[in-house]
Amino acid sequence: MASRIPDEILNEILSPALKVPEEAFSAPSTGFQSPFYRDESSSAFLLVSKSWLRVATPLLYNVVIIRSKAQAQALAIVFRANPDLGRFVRKLRVEGGYASSMHKILQTSKNITDLFITLDMPRSDNTCGLCRGLPLIDPARVIIHCSPTYYTRRGGGKLVDVLTECIQKWKNLSVAQVSHHDEDDSGPLDDISRALKNAKSLDTLVISDEPHYELFQEWEIPEYISIIATNPSLRHIRLRAQPRGDVTRSDFYKELQRNVRLEALFNLPAPITASATKPFIYPAKLAADRALEDLIWSRVLYYVLCERDQSDYLLYDSDSADDDCGPLASLLVSKKIARLGIPHLYESPRLETAREMKRLTARLKHQPSLGSLVRHLSIKKYYGDQDLKSLVSHTPSLVSLRTDLSITWKVFNDLCKTTGSSLRDVQVSIAKPTAPVSPGIFSLLPQIHRLAWDCKTVFSTGPTSISVGTFDALADLSVEAFDPSFLTVLSRMELPSLRSVTFGDKSTGGDVFLKKHGKKLVQLTVSVLQIMDSGTPIFRHCPSLASLGISCDAKNIPSADTLKLSESHACLAKIVFKSPSYYDLTPTEESELMLMFSDVDRTRFPALREIQHPSCIWPTTERETAKSWWASWAESLLDQDIRLVDEKGVGWRRRLQFTKKN
Numbered sequence: 044m045a046s047r048i049p050d051e052i053l054n055e056i057l058s059p060a061l062k063v064p065e066e067a068f069s070a071p072s073t074g075f076q077s078p079f080y081r082d083e084s085s086s087a088f089l090l091v092s093k094s095w096l097r098v099a100t101p102l103l104y105n106v107v108i109i110r111s112k113a114q115a116q117a118l119a120i121v122f123r124a125n126p127d128l129g130r131f132v133r134k135l136r137v138e139g140g141y142a143s144s145m146h147k148i149l150q151t152s153k154n155i156t157d158l159f160i161t162l163d164m165p166r167s168d169n170t171c172g173l174c175r176g177l178p179l180i181d182p183a184r185v186i187i188h189c190s191p192t193y194y195t196r197r198g199g200g201k202l203v204d205v206l207t208e209c210i211q212k213w214k215n216l217s218v219a220q221v222s223h224h225d226e227d228d229s230g231p232l233d234d235i236s237r238a239l240k241n242a243k244s245l246d247t248l249v250i251s252d253e254p255h256y257e258l259f260q261e262w263e264i265p266e267y268i269s270i271i272a273t274n275p276s277l278r279h280i281r282l283r284a285q286p287r288g289d290v291t292r293s294d295f296y297k298e299l300q301r302n303v304r305l306e307a308l309f310n311l312p313a314p315i316t317a318s319a320t321k322p323f324i325y326p327a328k329l330a331a332d333r334a335l336e337d338l339i340w341s342r343v344l345y346y347v348l349c350e351r352d353q354s355d356y357l358l359y360d361s362d363s364a365d366d367d368c369g370p371l372a373s374l375l376v377s378k379k380i381a382r383l384g385i386p387h388l389y390e391s392p393r394l395e396t397a398r399e400m401k402r403l404t405a406r407l408k409h410q411p412s413l414g415s416l417v418r419h420l421s422i423k424k425y426y427g428d429q430d431l432k433s434l435v436s437h438t439p440s441l442v443s444l445r446t447d448l449s450i451t452w453k454v455f456n457d458l459c460k461t462t463g464s465s466l467r468d469v470q471v472s473i474a475k476p477t478a479p480v481s482p483g484i485f486s487l488l489p490q491i492h493r494l495a496w497d498c499k500t501v502f503s504t505g506p507t508s509i510s511v512g513t514f515d516a517l518a519d520l521s522v523e524a525f526d527p528s529f530l531t532v533l534s535r536m537e538l539p540s541l542r543s544v545t546f547g548d549k550s551t552g553g554d555v556f557l558k559k560h561g562k563k564l565v566q567l568t569v570s571v572l573q574i575m576d577s578g579t580p581i582f583r584h585c586p587s588l589a590s591l592g593i594s595c596d597a598k599n600i601p602s603a604d605t606l607k608l609s610e611s612h613a614c615l616a617k618i619v620f621k622s623p624s625y626y627d628l629t630p631t632e633e634s635e636l637m638l639m640f641s642d643v644d645r646t647r648f649p650a651l652r653e654i655q656h657p658s659c660i661w662p663t664t665e666r667e668t669a670k671s672w673w674a675s676w677a678e679s680l681l682d683q684d685i686r687l688v689d690e691k692g693v694g695w696r697r698r699l700q701f702t703k704k705n
Contacts, residue, residue, distance in 0.1 A: 053098045061085050061099060063106040068136055068159065069283065071188045071222055071251050077138055079108050080663040083696065104131035107152075108138075111665040113699035115141035115148065115172075122151040130154050137161065139665065140168030140202070149176025156215075158182040162189040162203060162231055165666060170202040177209045184218040185210070188251075189231055203231040207238035216242050220249035220283065223258050223265070236267035240274050248308075251283040258282065261295045264305065272305055280308040337383060344384040347373050349391060389416040395423050400430055407437035419443040419468075428454040436461050443468035445495075452476040452500065456484060463487035467516075470495035472523075482509040482532040492516050492540075497523040504531045511537050523547040530556040538563070546570055548594035548621070554579045561585035568592030568621060571599040582610035592619040600631075603638035611647035619655045628658050633672060640676045645683050652685060659689040668698065 048056075067078045086103060089096045109115050122129045129151030136159035137145065149155075149172075158180070160173070187206070210216065219239055221232065239245060248271055250258055258265075271277065290296050299305050329336050374381045374388070394400045400422065407414045414437040422431070422444075428451050435441065441462040449472045450458075459466075467490050479501040486509070488494075494517060509532055518540045522529075524547070534555050541560055545568040546553065553573060561567075561584030573579055574593060582588070595601055601620065628636070636656075645651065662671040677687040677695035686694040 048094070050094070050098050053094060054102070057088060057095070057099050057102055060088060061102040061105075063108065063134070068106060068108075068134060068157070069186055069220060069251075072138070072161065072163070072190070077110060077663070079110060079136075081693070082108075100128070101131045104128055106134040106136075107132050107148075108136045109141065109145075109148075110138045111698065111701070112139070112141050112144070113701040115139075115144035116701055117699055119144040119147040122147055126151050133157065135159070137173065139164050140170040140173060142169040143172045145170075145172030146176040147172070149173075149179050153180065155180045155182050157184045157186070159186040159188070160202075160206070162187065162206075173202055174205040177205055178212070181213050181215045183215045184220070185213075185216060186220040186249075186251075187235060188222050190222065190224070203234055207234050210235070210238040211241045213242070214244060217244050217246040218249065219245060219247075220251055221267070223250045223252055232267050233270075236270040239271045242274060243276060245271075245274055245276055247279040247281065248277060249281055249283050258286070258295065260293065262298075264295070264298050264302065268305070272308060277308065279310070280305070281310075337379075340380065341383045341387070344373065344380065345387050348384055348387040385413070386416050389413050391419040391421070392417060393421045393423075397430070400434060404430065404434045404437065407434070411437065414438050415440050417441060420445070422446040422448065432457055438462060440465055442466065445470040447472060449474050452480065459484055459487040464489060466490065467492040469493070470521075471497070473498035473500065475499045475501075475526075479503045479528075482513075485513050485532075486510060488514070490516055493519040493521075495521040495523070496525060496529065498529075499524050499526045500529070501526050502528040502532050504528050504535075509535050511535060514538055516540055519543045521545040522550065525550075527552055534559040542566065544568070545592065546573060546594065548596045548599060550594075551576070552579070554584075557581065557584040562587060564588055566590045566592070568594055568619070570594050571601055571605065574605060575602075580610060582612045582615075586612075586614065588612065588615055590617040590619060591615055592621050594621045596622060600635065601639060602635050603642065605639060606643065612650075614650055615648050616650045617653045617655065618651070620657065622657055637672070637676065640680055640687075643680065643683065643685065645685070653688055653694075654680065654685060655688045655690070655692065657690040659687065661689060661693065661695060 070078045072078070089099050089103060107118065109118065129148070130153065132152040132155055134157040135148075135152060135155050138161050164170075210219070219242070221235060221239075224232075239248070248268075250268075252258055268280070272280070299309055329339065371388075374384045392403060394403065407417075417438040418440060420435075420438065420441060420443065423446070431446075431450060432454055435444075435458050439462060442465060444458070444462075444466060445468070447470075451474050455471060455473050464487070466488055469488070469491060470493075475498065480503070482502045482504075491514060494514075513536050514533075515537070517538055520533075520541060520543070522545065530553060538560055541563050543566040544560075544564055548570050549572070550570045551572050553569070557564075557567075557579065561581075564585050565587055567581070567585055567588055567590070569581060569592070571593060574581060581591075593601060593605065606618075640654075643651070643654075659673050662668040662674055668674050673687070674695060678697065680687050681695070681697060688694040
């Protein structure tokens with residue numbers, strides 16, 4: 044089928060897939076991270092068919108990004124074998140030195156029009172190939188990246204000398220882009236500015252702001268701009284990104300106005316005046332359709348009121364009604380806006396302070412109809428049980444309640460009686476009562492879908508203490524602190540909807556519970572103590588398990604024997620290690636992980652495809668990759684067709700390997 048498509052149409056199909064965005068090509072590296080450090084290679088398109096190979100080859104080589112010695116070496120070998128491929132290269136981005144390979148690449152790529160070159164490279168980088176190759180090309184645009192850390196990483200000294208010579212000799216050079224940073228950290232910018240001053244065909248200078256160094260925040264005109272501006276052929280100076288805010292009020296703007304030459308080059312915007320603003324005309328079609336108008340404004344107000352910053356702690360404070368800068372002020376625009384916005388305002392209150400909680404409770408007491416609008420309630424702080432009890436008593440339609448603070452068993456009991464029939468999501472921490480309690484309270488939560496339990500309450504576990512049909516809708520159970528009697532009670536239930544269970548990092552036991560409900564589970568998170576407990580055969584109890592989480596902390600860490608269990612598992616596809624994201628591995632833990640990853644046995648886990656660890660940080664440069672344990676472990680796991688991924692689910696992909704010449 045592909046062979047029947049004309050090349051012209053196939054070119055239109057493949058062009059978007061192989062295109063490198065101009066914004067990314069010209070972007071400076073931020074914090075030593077290239078904008079391409081996570082990009083996947085698009086060369087696979089060439090393997091589809093011969094016609095795709097024929098059409099896609101020029102598109103693939105049109106923009107070339109070189110980020111490692113192995114890539115440079117491979118490209119040099121390709122160009123040496125087939126020099127005609129070099130003529131397809133129009134844009135070249137080089138993010139290092141890459142030794143003699145760069146000479147062969149530049150020698151073959153005579154049609155380069157856009158060149159990105161970085162001077163921010165380690166001392167060990169060999170720039171001999173670049174130095175020999177730059178005089179062989181004549182680009183129309185050159186992008187020179189040099190961060191403020193140039194002096195600490197200075198590895199491109201000779202390259203600067205060659206580059207400044209080439210800039211003055213290149214006949215086609217019409218656009219130059221340089222990185223702006225503090226005058227005290229100008230690095231090679233002084234030499235480059237003097238070279239650009241003598242570039243005979245230079246028409247446009249583009250200035251790229253580095254992080255924390257914005258041009259329009261300067262007090263005076265940087266010297267390098269004054270030097271380059273003396274070039275008689277220069278006609279434009281522009282910024283790569285638009286400055287933030289009203290630049291006409293900055294000191295830099297005022298300095299430019301004093302210099303006729305620079306003012307003309309920058310083409311400065313006129314100060315914003317009231318007369319310059321265009322009046323807004325309300326769409327007649329929208330005004331004629333009341334239903335559509337309400338729908339659109341309701342959606343706008345959703346983002347204003349529901350997606351607001353959690354720091355709006357005075358949102359439910361009656362004293363803030365006259366505040367003209369908070370989200371509440373939007374409701375004062377008109378009666379229509381108030382009518383459409385109030386349901387969003389009260390749908391999901393996030394209460395950060397005790398004062399805010401009291402204010403909301405008072406508002407619901409004064410206007411009971413507002414209480415039925417409250418669906419999701421998140422509470423961070425309150426002073427007494429009576430506050431929570433009073434608030435919940437005015438929310439008959441409450442679906443979700445989440446709080447990290449401890450409440451008494453009496454308050455929990457009253458909560459279940461008041462709103463238990465509508466609750467579907469509950470996350471609470473409950474203080475342990477002095478005496479055992481009846482588990483019959485759970486029958487007051489017939490619609491509960493997700494339960495996060497943190498309570499060491501002792502339950503009476505008689506044969507008639509709880510109905511087997513309780514918690515029929517429960518699908519997601521999370522257990523932090525608990526008494527064994529809680530799991531015993533759950534073992535008496537059928538729990539037909541249960542699919543996911545999560546235990547805390549200090550949990551123990553659970554054999555009876557997993558024996559009863561393990562067959563239904565597809566996701567299970569256990570502690571290191573539980574998975575190492577021979578009395579709790581997790582894999583035997585959970586034959587359908589697809590994802591296994593292992594919770595760990597500083598005291599309970601996975602060892603090399605964590606996955607060396609007697610049971611095998613045919614369905615397990617993913618293992619997730621869980622620990623605080625800020626937690627740094629100790630040398631001992633690194634050694635244990637290395638042994639664990641090297642001993643993973645695919646014969647016992649034939650479906651295993653992914654292992655996730657929150658401490659995993661992928662390297663972003665060639666030098667970091669050479670030192671990274673995570674990259675090394677990922678490579679060894681890929682040999683077994685298992686991906687190692689970080690906290691965000693981003694996996695490692697194999698890189699080209701640099702081959703040293705004999």
